[in-house]
Amino acid sequence: xxxxxxxxxxxxxxxxxxxxxxxxxxxxxxxxxxxxxxxxxxxxxxxxxxxxxxxxxxxxxxxxxxxxxxxxxxxxxxxxxxxxxxxxxxxxxxxxxxxxxxxxxxxxxxxxxxxxxxxxxxxxxxxxxxxxxxxxxxx
Numbered sequence: 001x002x003x004x005x006x007x008x009x010x011x012x013x014x015x016x017x018x019x020x021x022x023x024x025x026x027x028x029x030x031x032x033x034x035x036x037x038x039x040x041x042x043x044x045x046x047x048x049x050x051x052x053x054x055x056x057x058x059x060x061x062x063x064x065x066x067x068x069x070x071x072x073x074x075x076x077x078x079x080x081x082x083x084x085x086x087x088x089x090x091x092x093x094x095x096x097x098x099x100x101x102x103x104x105x106x107x108x109x110x111x112x113x114x115x116x117x118x119x120x121x122x123x124x125x126x127x128x129x130x131x132x133x134x135x136x137x138x139x
Contacts, residue, residue, distance in 0.1 A: 015137045018041035020064065024049040024071035024083060025099075034099070035068060037126055041133070051080025056086055064098075065091050068136065073100035073107075081114060088115040095136050099124060 003070055021038050025031035035046045047066060049055035059065060073080035074087060080121050084096050097118035098111050109121055116133040117139075 010029075012134065012137065013042035016133070017044050019043060019113055020045040020047070020066040022047045022055060022058065022066040022069045022071060024052060024055040024075070024080070026051045026072060026075040030072070034129075037129060038070075040128075040132065051075045052080060055083055057116065059087060059091070065094060068095040068097065068133075070099055071095045073098055073102045073111075080120055084111065084114050084116055097132050097136075117129035 016038070021035075021043050023031055023034045023038070025034060025048075028050075031048050031050070035048055043046050045066075047062075049058055052071070055069065055071065056078060064108060066091060069083075071083055072078040078086075080098055080100065084098065087094055087096060095117045096115065097120060098116050099120045099122060100139060101122040102109075103121045120128050120132050
C-alpha cells in the first residue's frame with residue numbers, strides 16, 4: 001500500500017472526525033475492535049449496534065442519522081442485507097459498508113444491487129478499512 005502524504009493523512013483524519021458512524025456486529029469482541037479502529041482513525045462518534053434489529057431501532061429513534069453504517073452481513077433476525085435495504089429505503093443518503101466473510105461474487109453483486117457503498121472481506125485489515133473509507137470520502 002502506498003504511503004499517504006501528511007496532507008492526505010490530515011485531510012482523512014479531519015474527514016473522519018466529522019463523520020458519525022454506526023457499527024453493527026453481533027460478535028461483541030469484533031464490534032469493539034471495529035469501533036476502536038474507527039476511533040483510532042479519528043472518528044469522534046461511533047454508535048454500536050448488536051444486530052440489524054438493534055441498528056434499525058437506533059436509526060429510527062436517533063435525533064441524527066449517522067453518516068456511515070459499517071455492518072456485518074451474517075447476523076440473527078435482521079441480517080446485514082435486510083438492514084441495508086431498510087436503511088437505504090428510509091435514508092437514501094446514508095453510506096453503507098458491508099464487512100463480511102461472504103465474498104462470493106453473487107453475494108457482492110446482490111449487495112451492490114441493494115445500494116451498498118463499500119464491501120470489506122473478513123478477516124479485514126486496518127488498511128482495507130481505510131481504503132473503503134477513503135472511497136467514501138472521495139466519492
